[in-house]
Amino acid sequence: MSHWIIVPVLLPLFTAVLLILLSGRRTLIRSLSLLSATALLATSMLLLGQANDGEIRLYALGNWLPPFGILLVLDRLSALMLMVTAVLAFFSIAYAVRGNDAPGDKLHAMVHFLLLGVNGAFLTGDLFNLFVFFEVLLISSYGLLLHGRGAERARAGLHYVVLNLCGSALFLIAVAALYGVTGSLNMADMADKVRQISPEDAPLVATAGVLLLIVFGLKAAIAPLYFWLPRAYAAASAPVAAMFAIMTKVGVYTIVRVYTQIFGNDAGNVADLAWPWLWPLALITLVLGLLGALAARELRIQIAYLVVVSVGTLLAGIALNTPAALAASFYYLVHSTLICGVLFLLADLILRQRGELLDRITKGPQLRQSALLGALFFIAAIGVIGLPPLSGFIGKLLLLSAAGVHLETALLWLIVLAGSLFTLMALSRSGSTFFWRTDSRIEQAPAADKGALLAVIGLLLCILAISIHAAPILAYTQALAQQLLEPQAYSEAMQVFRVIERN
Known part of the structure; x- marks a missing residue:
């Protein structure tokens, strides 16, 4: 079990906490923020190279095995998303440290908390922990959007906060419904259970799936749920708005992940939902x-x-x-x-x-x-x-x-x-x-x-x-697509992981 998988989660977490403790020491804060972004970029490159061999790597926090423990999953898709996030974060922070992080010195800590939530969302293999990481990135984005004050940012922030709180409530209801039917929150394990659901349970599972689609659609800014985005992004400071470019992609990612792995072609009564x-x-x-x-x-x-x-x-x-x-x-x-x-x-x-x-x-x-x-x-x-x-x-x-x-x-x-x-x-x-x-x-x-x-x-x-370098990148995304359309590979990887860890 490679410990590198958890670095994109722990690195921004420790950085954000340290930056809060260094409040008032702006030069040091900027240096550490950029250094952490550089380390995250290097780590993401390493994980991208590991994922390119096609192996699905699992990491169980505290060695608690799935479906009960918190599981992180590294595959080609999550590695690609980590890499894109790290590149965008590096240049956004590089822009911010040139005096574009005023007023105050709290922007960098909030950016790294945002990275914690985004990276966690890309790596988690558990639906409830997806909700947790969503909340981390949303709370961080609330602070980032309001950073710098101003009436325009306050109005845009109010709409953004209210809509996302409603989305969070729907997310929790959907997760609870799926857990009530399947008895699991691990995505690979839940996918196995969903394939075997009875026709009587199918309407409830389908309803939960539609609620999740609404929530992810709100995060991705799909019509008609996009109207919060233009004013919110335009009101944010420049490095924050640049970082927010990845936020809608988190919504797109979760749609792809959930509706190919859990509600994919072989999901029985709720296939291709x-x-x-x-x-x-x-x-x-x-x-x-x-x-x-x-x-x-x-x-x-x-x-x-x-x-x-x-x-x-x-x-x-x-x-x-x-x-x-x-x-x-x-x-x-x-x-x-x-x-x-x-x-x-x-x-x-x-x-x-x-x-x-x-x-x-x-x-x-x-x-x-x-x-x-x-x-x-x-x-x-x-x-x-x-x-x-x-x-x-x-x-x-x-x-x-x-x-x-x-x-x-x-x-x-x-x-x-x-x-x-x-x-x-x-x-x-x-x-x-x-x-x-x-x-x-x-x-x-x-x-x-x-x-x-x-x-x-x-x-x-x-x-x-x-x-x-379009050719090698396209070769990677083609392999990514093939891996994504074979959801049973995630169940097999989890079964092998259980056996290895028990032995």
């Missing part, structure tokens, strides 16, 4: 996200709606439920998470040089570093639109190729291609307004911090890297 719902909801989410991006009058609102668009695109691929579509979807997930993080950080650099206009998409003064910021915005826009040669184009092309040309997927082709056009129109309007349609005067603002610029450029280089 989510897929009939996901397809239309994904397309509706795509359309509404695009309309929101077109109508947005502030750059951060526009980017927030592009997060919704990325969720719709991801879920459309997942709803196809084929190995090729899942592989394309997870390649696109890596791209969309990082590119949205880049855009939130870049929007902050732009608004700092526009005076009182901030990020409102209206004619204003010239930016002090118009050429540099314009070039970075152009590259990021190409990535999020899906133009060649960057990974957004590769991801969308793979997704459409996996969908094929059939009557039911023709609508996906239409929406994705039209969506790229609409995104091009929206970002062209923003870019031309910020960098071309300007007054003759130059806003008297300080130049962008070099460290903050390096964080933005570093994330853009990551986008370039996943474009250049």
Whole structure:
């Protein structure tokens, strides 16, 4: 049993506690926060390499064996999600330590508590502990959203908190119902029990499954449950908004994990519970996200709606439920998470040089570093639109190729291609307004911090890297999809683990 699996949970936990104890010593706090993020990145790379051999690794806390103990599971999917989170966290914290974590010194501790919840959600093999880690990341996100005060953040935070409290209540009800029927909370063990449920218990289990889909849909910002996201993300500080780019992917991850492993093809009376719902909801989410991006009058609102668009695109691929579509979807997930993080950080650099206009998409003064910021915005826009040669184009092309040309997927082709056009129109309007349609005067603002610029450029280089190395990444996601669509492998791994630990 490798102890490396628990490091992504313990490292941010100990870091967050230490940062709280160091309150007031800002330089030390920033250094330790960035050092911990670097260590998390290195650990995630190690775990990704281990998971690439295809073995499902289990870790029982306190050596309490499943289904009673707390179990962590490392497979290709969880390792990939840990890696994406670590990359995004490293550059977001690198941006924050350059003076973008004011006011106060509590932001770093809350970020690491958020990482604790996110990493725990990706690694847990237990449905109740998924609920626990959800609560950890949500409580952290409440504090991060309100960090810096302000009436706008308070309003956005209130909506966010109330909706997620309702979601948490539904989550607990669903978990209790499933435990009452199956007598287990371990996902692999529960999957075995769900396959054998009687027709009399099937309606209750199906109801619990639908409640979970509502909860995960709220976390993922699926239509019509996405309306909290634009204002919440736009109101957050730049490094927080960039970190929040992974939050919707936690919802997407849990949908994939639960509805392939517990309610998958071989789940008996409740097989394929989510897929009939996901397809239309994904397309509706795509359309509404695009309309929101077109109508947005502030750059951060526009980017927030592009997060919704990325969720719709991801879920459309997942709803196809084929190995090729899942592989394309997870390649696109890596791209969309990082590119949205880049855009939130870049929007902050732009608004700092526009005076009182901030990020409102209206004619204003010239930016002090118009050429540099314009070039970075152009590259990021190409990535999020899906133009060649960057990974957004590769991801969308793979997704459409996996969908094929059939009557039911023709609508996906239409929406994705039209969506790229609409995104091009929206970002062209923003870019031309910020960098071309300007007054003759130059806003008297300080130049962008070099460290903050390096964080933005570093994330853009990551986008370039996943474009250049698309072939090995796609090979990984193809193997990931095959592993995900064989849920019995998790039950077999758990049985082998029990025998080894008992001996």
